Every structure is written in C-alpha cells, then in structure tokens.
Amino acid sequence: MSAISRRRFISGASAASAGAAISLAGGTFASAAELDRALAATAARAVKVTGTTLEQVATPVGATGYRRLLAGPGWPLAVRGELATAQNGRDDRRTPLASFVQFTDMHLADTESPMRFEYLARWNDAAYRPQEALTVRGASSLVERVNSLGTGPYTGLPFSLVMATGDNTDNHEQIELDWYLSVMSGGRVTPNSGDPTRYEGVQNSGSSIYWNPELSYRDSYKAAGFPEVPGFLGAAGRPFSAPGLKVPWYTTVGNHDDSIEGTLPDLGLLNDIYTGDRKIEGCDDADAAKLADLLQHNPAEAVLLLGRLLSDADAVREITPDSRRKPFTVKEFAQAHLNPAYTGAGPFGHGFTADAAASGQLYYTFRIADGVLGISLDTTNAAGFADGSIGTAQLKWLEQQLQAHSGHWYNTDGSAVSGGHGNDLIVLFSHHTSTTMGNLLPDPRHLFERRHNGDELVALLQRYPNVVAWVNGHSHQNRITAHGHAVAERAFWEINTASHIDYPQHARIIELTDNGDGTISLFTTLIESAARYATDFQDTSDEGLAALYRELAYNDPYATPSVKLGTSLDHNTELLLAKPGH
Known part of the structure; x- marks a missing residue:
C-alpha cells in the first residue's frame, strides 16, 4: 500500500x-x-x-x-519479549523451521434451518448475524487468499498445512459439514437448503428485527443505514465452484461441530425439528429472554421451552423439510473426513482415521515439519454449554505424546527427567482457550471420567520445555497470552485468533524459526480473505458477495468489533521464547 x-x-x-x-x-x-x-x-x-x-x-x-x-x-510487527530477550542480528542468523496457517470459527451456517434461534439476537449476538447467509462464500474467499500467498512472510517457507481449529460448522448439520469439506477440498457448492429455488429463512420474513435485504420495508437494520440489495438472497444461495486449498489441511473439532447451536446437548431428541417443516421466526420478549438465559444456564429446560415455542410461537413459518439437516455424531464427523471425494490436497482423513471414526476419539498427532510436531485435541463436552474441558483418558494420552517427543521434562515437584526418543518442538491445537475450559460437567460420552480445566492443561504443558505454542479459537477475538515460568524454557505462548464469521474475519499465518542465539521466534501474521474492500450494493457476483460479507460483519449491531479485533500485541507479532536446553 x-x-x-x-x-x-x-x-x-x-x-x-x-x-x-x-x-x-x-x-x-x-x-x-x-x-x-x-x-x-x-x-x-x-x-x-x-x-x-x-x-x-x-x-x-x-x-x-x-x-x-x-x-x-x-x-x-510487534516484538514481544516477555518470555525471552530479543538479540540483535537474529534476522541474519535465523533458520526457518515451519510455516502454516490457522483457520478458526468459520461457522458455515444453514440459515434456513428450523433449529436456529435468530430471535435471540438481542440477548446473544451469535444467534443472528446479517452476514450469515454468506459464510460459505466468505470461507472460500479465505481459501483463495491462502492459495495466492503460498508462503510465510518471514521465512519464505511454503505453507505445510492449514489447521481449522473448530466451529467449522454452525449447528453440526450434515449439510453444513458437506459445505465445509467442499470449501476446504474444492468442488461445486450450493449454500442453500430446503427448497432449492427459493430462500426460506428470516431475512425475507418482513419482521423488523431482521435485515430484509431484498425488501424496501424499513426494518430496524435499514433504519440504522443497512442497504437494500436486490437479488441478495437468491445470489447467496446460488451454486458456485470452490477452488479448495492447494496445501494439506487438518481439522480440530469445536463445540458448534458437536452440539446444538454449540450449547445444547444433542441426545437425538430434536432430530425431527432439524429436518422438519416448522421454523420459529419470532416469539414474545418474555419467552425469548427466558430461552436465552436457559441456553446459558440450563440446557435441559431450554429444550423443553423450545418444544413449546414450536407449537405456539408468535411467528412459526412452514418451510421445506430437508433430511440433509440431520445433525451428525462425532463418529460421523470423523467418517465424513475419510470420504475420498473430500481428500483435496490431503492428507487422507485430514487427521482422522478409521479408528477415530469407530471410537469417536477425535484427538491425534501429525507432522507440521521436520522436527515440529502438531497435536490436535478435542476440548468439547457433550454435556452442553459453550465452554469445554478434556477428560482424563485424553489428558493421559497427551502426556504420553509429550514424553515420547521430548528429550527431557520436569516432574510435578520440579525435578528434571531425561527420556523420550524424540526432541521435537511441539505446537498444540484446540478449539477452546485456557480460560474457556471450565465446563467440568460429566461428558455423556464418558460419564464416569473426570474432566480437566485449562489451568491443569497449562500446568501439564509447562512441564515439557519443547512445547512452544498452544493455538486455539472459540473466543472470536485476537489475543496472544504469554504463559511464563520461573524456569525460562518451561514457558510457552497461547495464540488465540478471531473468527471468520464475525469481524475482523481473520486467519493467522504462524512461522517458527531458530534464531541461532538460544532463542526461537514465532511470527504470527493475520490475513484477511481475498475479497476486495470496497462494496457495491448492486453487485451480487461471487466477488461482490465476498466483499459484502466482511462489511456486513463490521456493521452487525450486536457485534463488538473493537473487542474482537484485539490490540497490536495480538496482531502481527514476533514471539520470543527460550530454546529448549538453553
């Protein structure tokens, strides 16, 4: 520029x-x-x-x-030296080790689904977004950006992979999962459900609480300056060809991939609503406020209230039923990644194996680069609520992986241990952050297993000096946290990236270098989709819709762009760290 x-x-x-x-x-x-x-x-x-x-x-x-x-x-670039001192001349000495990209919280949304709560937007900013009919095109435009870049800005290394850290779907519907897999691997996509010839969601309801883009009716959004966009809804659901990533990609599971609206436990009792012909477009304020509260505090009662609303809500619309809206299980989630039609640039299964599909255990290890190991965790809890945790079996598995790939580590009493057959640098991936892993309710899939929070996970990671970063999403905001320790080599960085549904719609390039002076650097660089910045309300081409996706997200009246954007210390950074063994 x-x-x-x-x-x-x-x-x-x-x-x-x-x-x-x-x-x-x-x-x-x-x-x-x-x-x-x-x-x-x-x-x-x-x-x-x-x-x-x-x-x-x-x-x-x-x-x-x-x-x-x-x-x-x-x-x-902001240089962050909380965990190690930046030495002069390191650019001339640095050895590139790895270069990869993180996607997170794409929330590819079936906006015509009966199992949505758009009428709760005043109480929950994630219930309805004016831009959400464009999630699939927006994600494809992000793929285009990664394809056009190809390499990291500081190392020049080609991207070895893209990791999507959860909430890849919005409401764990089969059709949303198909859209996600098609966007990542490439192929023809039709971001529409129900009747293929028309739109059947809230954005043509004529209700003042939603943006009705094709109507001249002055809803609350148009009163705030939102435009009228002729042909918007038809164009949003129009088939298009997604190019797919040119580099291998992997998936980490998030709570929206796992439960109803990322909050309600899915016991299979609501499948008929998912695939049925009735959609709630509104209800009275008292019921809406009560349901919003129950979704946060009592998911079981929320399910009962939802059933009542479907029979007597103020605005229940008849829509075209669609069996493709049926929610998928965790096993089906893994199995879908094994479909050869979605292999794309690979790897086959994108981290998941036939064993994962059979067991429902969605955590695994993978190679980021020579000497750099990735570990993907499943931090979801099927008991409900948005936040997560991990079970004892997964925690023990994680420690086994850390020991197998570490030359030395520390016991809980602080004493050092030599062992292991490898000495990889380790990057951990999960959906939830260290501060959003407080959901310790028993997971219905493992009722008698203890759950562990983010503090316990941080304590475990700090026992292994070769853990350099924990990369995650869920919060929909950019935030980078230094997890310091009295022993310098036991520190690591937590890298949290904003979503690609809410503004600022970021993804993040992460590059790892050895500085040749006893330190390593993690370069984090935010990227936007390939969409142009300027919009034209008469342009409903694929390019025009991708641009509008970003601008509508910024103007969402229930969003908080300034919070989700983060600070300069959470954007383009060089994160210094003591090299293990120095």
Missing part, C-alpha cells in the same frame, strides 16, 4: 490536532511519519508483506451509522 494512501487515512484520524498521537487498530503512533517508519522496518525484516495485514487492513470510514470499509494502513 502506498504512503499516500496511508497518510490519507492517518490525516483524517489526526485532523483535530496536527501534533496528536494517531491511534489505529495496529497501535498508537505519534505521527504519520512514525507509522511509515514502523511499516518500513517491518517490510525490511520480512521476505514479503503483500497480501497480508502487514501491507493493508480493512478500515472503516465515517463515524456513525452504516460504515463502509476501504483499504487502510497495515499493522507493523
């Missing part, structure tokens, strides 16, 4: 005072010249910055109402 463009945005931000500091999402800078210097220094350290948020970032213009997005200044 040119300096002229950067200064155009910056001058608008600092017009009130020529000497005032400039606050952008990527940090605070004293002047346009300081930002330019930071971006130049970042570019000088990188192999290339093109196509990443190191170069340019979607930036809102205007101050109120519906805000358009244009290309704004990139975010410079």
Whole structure:
C-alpha cells in the first residue's frame, strides 16, 4: 500500500490536532511519519508483506451509522519479549523451521434451518448475524487468499498445512459439514437448503428485527443505514465452484461441530425439528429472554421451552423439510473426513482415521515439519454449554505424546527427567482457550471420567520445555497470552485468533524459526480473505458477495468489533521464547 494512501487515512484520524498521537487498530503512533517508519522496518525484516495485514487492513470510514470499509494502513510487527530477550542480528542468523496457517470459527451456517434461534439476537449476538447467509462464500474467499500467498512472510517457507481449529460448522448439520469439506477440498457448492429455488429463512420474513435485504420495508437494520440489495438472497444461495486449498489441511473439532447451536446437548431428541417443516421466526420478549438465559444456564429446560415455542410461537413459518439437516455424531464427523471425494490436497482423513471414526476419539498427532510436531485435541463436552474441558483418558494420552517427543521434562515437584526418543518442538491445537475450559460437567460420552480445566492443561504443558505454542479459537477475538515460568524454557505462548464469521474475519499465518542465539521466534501474521474492500450494493457476483460479507460483519449491531479485533500485541507479532536446553 502506498504512503499516500496511508497518510490519507492517518490525516483524517489526526485532523483535530496536527501534533496528536494517531491511534489505529495496529497501535498508537505519534505521527504519520512514525507509522511509515514502523511499516518500513517491518517490510525490511520480512521476505514479503503483500497480501497480508502487514501491507493493508480493512478500515472503516465515517463515524456513525452504516460504515463502509476501504483499504487502510497495515499493522507493523510487534516484538514481544516477555518470555525471552530479543538479540540483535537474529534476522541474519535465523533458520526457518515451519510455516502454516490457522483457520478458526468459520461457522458455515444453514440459515434456513428450523433449529436456529435468530430471535435471540438481542440477548446473544451469535444467534443472528446479517452476514450469515454468506459464510460459505466468505470461507472460500479465505481459501483463495491462502492459495495466492503460498508462503510465510518471514521465512519464505511454503505453507505445510492449514489447521481449522473448530466451529467449522454452525449447528453440526450434515449439510453444513458437506459445505465445509467442499470449501476446504474444492468442488461445486450450493449454500442453500430446503427448497432449492427459493430462500426460506428470516431475512425475507418482513419482521423488523431482521435485515430484509431484498425488501424496501424499513426494518430496524435499514433504519440504522443497512442497504437494500436486490437479488441478495437468491445470489447467496446460488451454486458456485470452490477452488479448495492447494496445501494439506487438518481439522480440530469445536463445540458448534458437536452440539446444538454449540450449547445444547444433542441426545437425538430434536432430530425431527432439524429436518422438519416448522421454523420459529419470532416469539414474545418474555419467552425469548427466558430461552436465552436457559441456553446459558440450563440446557435441559431450554429444550423443553423450545418444544413449546414450536407449537405456539408468535411467528412459526412452514418451510421445506430437508433430511440433509440431520445433525451428525462425532463418529460421523470423523467418517465424513475419510470420504475420498473430500481428500483435496490431503492428507487422507485430514487427521482422522478409521479408528477415530469407530471410537469417536477425535484427538491425534501429525507432522507440521521436520522436527515440529502438531497435536490436535478435542476440548468439547457433550454435556452442553459453550465452554469445554478434556477428560482424563485424553489428558493421559497427551502426556504420553509429550514424553515420547521430548528429550527431557520436569516432574510435578520440579525435578528434571531425561527420556523420550524424540526432541521435537511441539505446537498444540484446540478449539477452546485456557480460560474457556471450565465446563467440568460429566461428558455423556464418558460419564464416569473426570474432566480437566485449562489451568491443569497449562500446568501439564509447562512441564515439557519443547512445547512452544498452544493455538486455539472459540473466543472470536485476537489475543496472544504469554504463559511464563520461573524456569525460562518451561514457558510457552497461547495464540488465540478471531473468527471468520464475525469481524475482523481473520486467519493467522504462524512461522517458527531458530534464531541461532538460544532463542526461537514465532511470527504470527493475520490475513484477511481475498475479497476486495470496497462494496457495491448492486453487485451480487461471487466477488461482490465476498466483499459484502466482511462489511456486513463490521456493521452487525450486536457485534463488538473493537473487542474482537484485539490490540497490536495480538496482531502481527514476533514471539520470543527460550530454546529448549538453553
């Protein structure tokens, strides 16, 4: 992006005072010249910055109402030395070790499904989003971005893989899973369910609580500046060809892949509602508020209330039933990845095996690069609620993997142990974060097994010095946490990335290097989809819809973009770490 463009945005931000500091999402800078210097220094350290948020970032213009997005200044690299000191000259010494990409929380949504709670948006911002009819196209545009980049901006290494860290589907429906697998592997996709010739969701209901894009009716969204977009819904459900990833990809399971709306336990009692012909478009405020509360605190009672609402809600719509909306089990989730039609760039099964499909155990190890091991966990809990945990059997399995790939580790009393046959650097993947693993209810799939929270998992990981990072999603926000320890080599970084359904719709490149001075670096670089920034409300082409997907997400009245965006310390970073054994 040119300096002229950067200064155009910056001058608008600092017009009130020529000497005032400039606050952008990527940090605070004293002047346009300081930002330019930071971006130049970042570019000088990188192999290339093109196509990443190191170069340019979607930036809102205007101050109120519906805000358009244009290309704004990139975010410079932030060096984080909480866990190790950055040594001069490391760029000249560094040896690239690995380069890969994280997707997370794509929430590919069947918006016409009867098993959705759009009328709860005022109480739960995830219940309804104006952009959600475009999730499949938005995810495909993100795939296009990764394909166009191909390599990491700091190491220049080709991406070895993409890992999707859960909530790949929105409501664990078979049709959503098919969309996810098609987007990742490539193929023809029709993001529509029920009647293939028409849209049967809330966005043409005429209700004021939803955005009705094709109607001139002034709903609450249009009153806030949302546009009328002729042909939007027909175009959103139109078939298109997804290119699929050119690199191998893997899947980690999330709570929305595992339970009803990521919250309600799925005991198979509601399958008839999923595949049936009745959809609730609204109910009175008292019932809506009660259901929203029960979803958070008493899932069993929420199921009972939902059944009553289907018989007497204020607005129940007859829709076309669709057997493809049937929810999948964890075993079926793994089995679907083994379908040869979805192999794409590989690997076959995308981390899951026939044993996983038979047992429902969705955790595994895989090779990221020579000397770098990946471990994917299943942190879901079928007891309900959005947060997670892991069971004792999986925790013991994890410790076995850590020991097998570690040259040394520490006992719980702090004493050192030598052992193991390998000495890999280890990157852990899960859906939930260390702070969202407090759901210790017994998992119905393993009723007599104890559950373990995020603090226990952190304590375990800190016993193994070759654990360098824990990469996760779930929170829908960018946040990078330093897990320090009195023994420097026992520290690691937790890297949490925003979703690709809510703004800012990010994915993250992660690169690992040996700095040749007793430290290693993890470079984290955020990327956006390949969609252009400027939108045209008359353009319902695939490209036009992908652009609109991002802009609608920013303007979602129930979203909190400033929170989900994170700070400059959570964006493009170099995370220093003591090298194990030094």
